[in-house]
Amino acid sequence: MGSEALVLSHFSVRHADFRERLSAATDAGYSGIGLYVGEYERLRAAGRSDADLRAALDEYGQHITAFEALRGWASSGDGQEVYLRRSETVGRMVDAFGPPHHVQVVGPYHGDLDFAAERFASVCDRLAEFGTRGALEYFPQMSNIPNAFTAWEIVRRADRYNGGLCVDSWHHTRTGDTFEDLAHVPAERVFSVQFNDGPATPVDPDYRTDCMSYRLIPGEGDFDLVGFVRTLDAMGVDVPFEVEVISLDLDRISPAEAVRQMAEGTRAVLARARSGR
Numbered sequence: 390m391g392s393e394a395l396v397l398s399h400f401s402v403r404h405a406d407f408r409e410r411l412s413a414a415t416d417a418g419y420s421g422i423g424l425y426v427g428e429y430e431r432l433r434a435a436g437r438s439d440a441d442l443r444a445a446l447d448e449y450g451q452h453i454t455a456f457e458a459l460r461g462w463a464s465s466g467d468g469q470e471v472y473l474r475r476s477e478t479v480g481r482m483v484d485a486f487g488p489p490h491h492v493q494v495v496g497p498y499h500g501d502l503d504f505a506a507e508r509f510a511s512v513c514d515r516l517a518e519f520g521t522r523g524a525l526e527y528f529p530q531m532s533n534i535p536n537a538f539t540a541w542e543i544v545r546r547a548d549r550y551n552g553g554l555c556v557d558s559w560h561h562t563r564t565g566d567t568f569e570d571l572a573h574v575p576a577e578r579v580f581s582v583q584f585n586d587g588p589a590t591p592v593d594p595d596y597r598t599d600c601m602s603y604r605l606i607p608g609e610g611d612f613d614l615v616g617f618v619r620t621l622d623a624m625g626v627d628v629p630f631e632v633e634v635i636s637l638d639l640d641r642i643s644p645a646e647a648v649r650q651m652a653e654g655t656r657a658v659l660a661r662a663r664s665g666r
Contacts, residue, residue, distance in 0.1 A: 398633035421454035463498030506546030586610030
């Protein structure tokens with residue numbers, strides 16, 4: 390799948406049932422979905438077998454393209470225990486669904502950049518055993534990987550072929566990174582693009598609350614998404630756009646309607662950015 394394809398991020402309809410999410414994604418023309426590692430653990434604990442989940446994917450003609458998200462990989466104590474458990478879960482998910490396009494990896498990390506790179510390299514080595522890749526996401530205030538430069542420096546020092554970045558339009562905008570900053574990342578190392586819009590001024594001063602509550606459908610906010618898409622296209626990035634609109638307002642309507650609106654908004658922005666090519 391290339392950059393014309395849309396993937397429905399797990400957190401866009403975070404409260405939807407698995408089958409409800411699949412139905413909504415199929416009806417709106419998405420090419421795949423993301424699945425949160427913790428949600429897979431919850432489904433299995435609730436008695437849903439791998440065979441049941443595969444049957445649902447087959448019924449709706451969908452597949453899971455992204456596993457979301459590994460954390461604790463550069464921690465100690467409880468954080469490291471969480472990472473080790475979730476890494477084992479990723480292995481079980483690969484057994485159940487096959488290798489995804491990528492696994493999302495998020496910070497923070499302990500120590501210095503060399504330590505972070507060493508630990509990220511070990512994550513990539515483990516994911517290589519599963520036949521997949523690690524996409525390191527950066528964001529301000531919730532992590533000490535605050536921008537594209539720091540994330541790329543960790544990936545560069547790790548020096549693993551299957552290590553790259555997850556670039557989210559929300560976090561890109563909120564970091565204050567320029568499009569020129571983003572363009573310094575090699576295109577082939579952008580493994581994931583997450584797409585959403587937002588207001589110019591945060592609704593809530595707490596970053597986590599803001600980004601987990603007040604994202605907007607692409608085209609309905611103030612972000613320069615046309616410039617964002619054109620920058621990625623000019624770089625040569627060719628990966629699906631993962632639509633990740635985490636919104637309290639959208640939580641109040643049906644998943645099918647929310648997913649449809651997200652898709653329509655995304656396609657309209659992509660068409661505007663790519664008009665005249």
